[in-house]
Amino acid sequence: MPQTELETRSPKVETDLRELAQDAVRRAMAGGATAAEAVVREGDEFSTTVRLGQVETLKESGSRAIGVRVFFGKRAASTYSSDFSRSGLDRMLNSALALAKITSEDPFGGIPEAAQLGSLSGDLDLYHEDVYSLPGVDRIEYARRAEKAALDFDPRIKNSEGGSFDAATGHKVLANSHGFVGEYRRSYCSVAAIPIAQDDRGGMQRDYWFSVARNLGRLDPPEQVGRIAAERTIRRLGARKAKTAHVPIIFDPMVAASILEHIFEGVNGDSVYRGASFLAGKLGQKIAGENVTVIDDGTIPGGFGTSPFDGEGIPTRRTLVIDNGVLKSYLLNTYTAKKLGLQTTANASRGLAGTPGIGPGNYFLQQGKKTPKEIIGDVKEGLYVTEFLGHGANLVTGDYSRGASGLWISGGEFAYPVEEITVAGSLKEMFFNISEIGNDLEFRGSVASPTIRIDGLTVGGE
Amino acid sequence: MTQEQFFFQHYGLTQADLQRYLAAALSAGGDYADLYFEYLSSTSLMVDESMVKSASQGISAGCGIRVVSGERTGYAYTDDLSPERILHAARTAALIASGPAKTPSVGFQQKQARSLYPVTLPSVDAEITAKVELVMRADSTARTYDPRIKEVRASYSDELRNILIVTTEGTFAEDSQPLARLNVSCIAKTDQQSGRGSSGGGGRVALDFFFGEKTPEHFAKEAARQAILQLDAQAAPAGEMEVVLGPGWPGVLLHEAVGHGLEADFNRKKTSAFAGLIGRRVASEKCTVVDNGTMPWRRGSLNVDDEGEPTQETVLIENGILKGYLSDKLSARLMGISDTGNGRRESYEHIPMPRMTNTYMLAGEDNPEDIIRSVKHGVYAVNFGGGQVDITNGKFVFSASEAYMIEDGHITAPIKGATLIGNGPDVLTRVSMVGNDLQLDEGVGTCGKDGQAVPVGVGIPTIKIDRLTVGGTAKKDTGGFMQ
Numbered sequence: 001m002p003q004t005e006l007e008t009r010s011p012k013v014e015t016d017l018r019e020l021a022q023d024a025v026r027r028a029m030a031g032g033a034t035a036a037e038a039v040v041r042e043g044d045e046f047s048t049t050v051r052l053g054q055v056e057t058l059k060e061s062g063s064r065a066i067g068v069r070v071f072f073g074k075r076a077a078s079t080y081s082s083d084f085s086r087s088g089l090d091r092m093l094n095s096a097l098a099l100a101k102i103t104s105e106d107p108f109g110g111i112p113e114a115a116q117l118g119s120l121s122g123d124l125d126l127y128h129e130d131v132y133s134l135p136g137v138d139r140i141e142y143a144r145r146a147e148k149a150a151l152d153f154d155p156r157i158k159n160s161e162g163g164s165f166d167a168a169t170g171h172k173v174l175a176n177s178h179g180f181v182g183e184y185r186r187s188y189c190s191v192a193a194i195p196i197a198q199d200d201r202g203g204m205q206r207d208y209w210f211s212v213a214r215n216l217g218r219l220d221p222p223e224q225v226g227r228i229a230a231e232r233t234i235r236r237l238g239a240r241k242a243k244t245a246h247v248p249i250i251f252d253p254m255v256a257a258s259i260l261e262h263i264f265e266g267v268n269g270d271s272v273y274r275g276a277s278f279l280a281g282k283l284g285q286k287i288a289g290e291n292v293t294v295i296d297d298g299t300i301p302g303g304f305g306t307s308p309f310d311g312e313g314i315p316t317r318r319t320l321v322i323d324n325g326v327l328k329s330y331l332l333n334t335y336t337a338k339k340l341g342l343q344t345t346a347n348a349s350r351g352l353a354g355t356p357g358i359g360p361g362n363y364f365l366q367q368g369k370k371t372p373k374e375i376i377g378d379v380k381e382g383l384y385v386t387e388f389l390g391h392g393a394n395l396v397t398g399d400y401s402r403g404a405s406g407l408w409i410s411g412g413e414f415a416y417p418v419e420e421i422t423v424a425g426s427l428k429e430m431f432f433n434i435s436e437i438g439n440d441l442e443f444r445g446s447v448a449s450p451t452i453r454i455d456g457l458t459v460g461g462e
Numbered sequence: 463m464t465q466e467q468f469f470f471q472h473y474g475l476t477q478a479d480l481q482r483y484l485a486a487a488l489s490a491g492g493d494y495a496d497l498y499f500e501y502l503s504s505t506s507l508m509v510d511e512s513m514v515k516s517a518s519q520g521i522s523a524g525c526g527i528r529v530v531s532g533e534r535t536g537y538a539y540t541d542d543l544s545p546e547r548i549l550h551a552a553r554t555a556a557l558i559a560s561g562p563a564k565t566p567s568v569g570f571q572q573k574q575a576r577s578l579y580p581v582t583l584p585s586v587d588a589e590i591t592a593k594v595e596l597v598m599r600a601d602s603t604a605r606t607y608d609p610r611i612k613e614v615r616a617s618y619s620d621e622l623r624n625i626l627i628v629t630t631e632g633t634f635a636e637d638s639q640p641l642a643r644l645n646v647s648c649i650a651k652t653d654q655q656s657g658r659g660s661s662g663g664g665g666r667v668a669l670d671f672f673f674g675e676k677t678p679e680h681f682a683k684e685a686a687r688q689a690i691l692q693l694d695a696q697a698a699p700a701g702e703m704e705v706v707l708g709p710g711w712p713g714v715l716l717h718e719a720v721g722h723g724l725e726a727d728f729n730r731k732k733t734s735a736f737a738g739l740i741g742r743r744v745a746s747e748k749c750t751v752v753d754n755g756t757m758p759w760r761r762g763s764l765n766v767d768d769e770g771e772p773t774q775e776t777v778l779i780e781n782g783i784l785k786g787y788l789s790d791k792l793s794a795r796l797m798g799i800s801d802t803g804n805g806r807r808e809s810y811e812h813i814p815m816p817r818m819t820n821t822y823m824l825a826g827e828d829n830p831e832d833i834i835r836s837v838k839h840g841v842y843a844v845n846f847g848g849g850q851v852d853i854t855n856g857k858f859v860f861s862a863s864e865a866y867m868i869e870d871g872h873i874t875a876p877i878k879g880a881t882l883i884g885n886g887p888d889v890l891t892r893v894s895m896v897g898n899d900l901q902l903d904e905g906v907g908t909c910g911k912d913g914q915a916v917p918v919g920v921g922i923p924t925i926k927i928d929r930l931t932v933g934g935t936a937k938k939d940t941g942g943f944m945q
Contacts, residue, residue: 051533054533055534056533056534057534057535057537057813058534058536058537058557058558059538059813060537060554061537061538061539061540061551063524063539065541067520076515076516078517078518079518079519079520080519080522081520081521082521082522083523084542088521091521092520096519099517099519099590100517102514102517102591103513103515103516103517104509104513105513106513109515159731159732161731161733196733203855204735205854206733206854239855241931244701274613274649275612275613275651275656276613353506353518353519354506354516355516389850389852389883390848390849390850390881390883391847391848391861392847392879392880392881392933394658394863394879396649396656396657397656397657397658397879399879399880401698401861401879401881401933401934401935402859402933403850403857403858403881419855419857420883420884420885421883422880422883422932422933423933424698424700424880424933425935458700458934458935459700460700460883460932460933461931462931
């Protein structure tokens, strides 16, 4: 079985967690299970908030937990525990074995085949101890600098929900009864600022900005984060409602990523086999304009959605989801792949309990050639959306309606801020109407999109 | 078994240990410290395609330690309840302060607590086969409701949260909090159309609740009815119009439009659109809104909050006038207001903050039929998905999942789901009629704030809002830019 140790740190702990996972699997099998899988997670977190120059919160802790999934033939159950004592682990295993007797025979159930299991080799650039390398004082200073840059940016920035610095590391071990055992560590750090601006009439606006990275060196300077947060906040001052209208809408990369997530939900195997998706049954068909290519890639070194294997122990991969508007692949785990008569795309996501779900790797819309400025410049009258409020998307019917705020575009330029409006349309049509795709793709999480323009949507307002 | 016995027996804790941990928490000074012990056991079941596909159980236990010094909070937690780990966490949290050690009060006082959810057998300990029966009955009821119902998913989940809270002020509070919920979602299909419906409920109840008061059949029929209804839904209108909200879950309006904005932390920091509006008119005089954590068996209720304070009924808006905020200990102390027992947290890993419990508007005098009859052209919204608010500019949304047009005083065609958007500090000033039919939701609400999820309840009678923006797609007769 292919296996890679990506990181080596204090060997004692490594061995403990690996052994713990393998031991849980062995004991489940000894208890009569026909297949078993165990996951152990350990993590540390640090976070601090500085508000108006003063430390507001400091939080530092670690935790760990174990989960098992057992099968009796085609029946499955899962249990988890944060209690690593012998009695705690016994109780967890015994409940799993008992619980599996009341679930149904599911012909498609089971862990992956042994031959499918494995782990990407090489350094995936996911773990850097330097996220914890700063002394406590300097971590607080990161948060303070981000907030200060925002407060100093403009006299209208009069209040703040603070600047923050967060760091975390996670260690995950997965083992199953085919003898697979794999593990990886990931690290994360972020700096953010949430300033509040007030205009002459007392109207307040809040916005934010952040930088996130797997190591400290790649984090944007706190001053830059604070300044962008302040710019985003100031430009919202004096926002008004817009008239109800049918105009081109440009979505900034953050909100465009949220639209892209609807395609992810639509190609999620769990929604597809249940017919609960507007994209079910559309494999091989055109579901978007020819300019739309969407990729999921869990293998990109350093990516926020990267891991050496998925939640079931299958090496991650690159999947072409939409190729020039044609739906090429759903995103699947072992179960949903079997249900649909397809192969898994290694998108299993495994929490501590329950059956594996489906999660993105690094999932993105391929960028185009135009700059955001050029895209905005082409619009005579339109809306530039910078924030969504609420989650009004119905994946079954395709109905789409969300609260929004942003900037009105007039003559190719930002005219004034707008708020308390809605953006509505149909998911079935929206992706055919992406008329422009920007050249500004940047990952700030596992789902990313460049700026996009969509025509044919309704702006609801006065 | 009391919870004192629970934690003392399971973890060998003694009162002397608790004093020692608190002393460690104040070892570098600070105004206040508390310990939050939690032992959470949970079960969940899911039936899909008429098969019990998933069953899980779990235990999560730990202790969170908080030290407060002025406006500063230090926090650390451990999932290992050995004295060494708790002391280590206490010393970590203590780093927020920098002064001479302080001594916690000597001896604990146990507060007289209510018993709002006196279950004899917590559902987590009930027979799993009875829970399987619930989800299977929900599945078969929904499937037989109408041949156009093609997919059904039913799930059941419950938990029992044992907590123990001790503070340097001498508070000693315990609670054992059950929570159970049954959910059904359906997909209806014809050749041309599809629809989705979901329904669910529960509370801090024992398993027999689902065999008596609210059965799986009740939730299954409701989910199926909504899915079928959506098959014929027309495009929703776009723009400002009269909106009538039905009773019950549409109370999510209050949660988003005013509830969050009245949480004391936002007002202490003056980041809420409601900051400084106490005593001012924020609603029509027909509106009285309360938050009430003391309702027996309700999902949002608590005997004590997560800081050990008894919950209470707090008037937020009385006859249209803003009366008060929802507070935890920290904001109460810093603002010089009373602690309303609204300090809540998701788990031992989280710092408590002001949160809602059950938030609702009191019944008025209008007859619901009269309210509908008074509308010439508008929307009648009776079921909602979630909502969201930006507390700083006050803008909020909530998404209608079941709604109808009202034409000339009559409810007409069902319309597709649409987001409703408004401004918190003034939306209730446009409430012109309040029905006599207050209902609370069935027990499905979960509220998120700063990444922490807690169970809540909402409620409202039928109300009429004279003007609210509806986010549909249907083209209006007038206005609008075209390009």
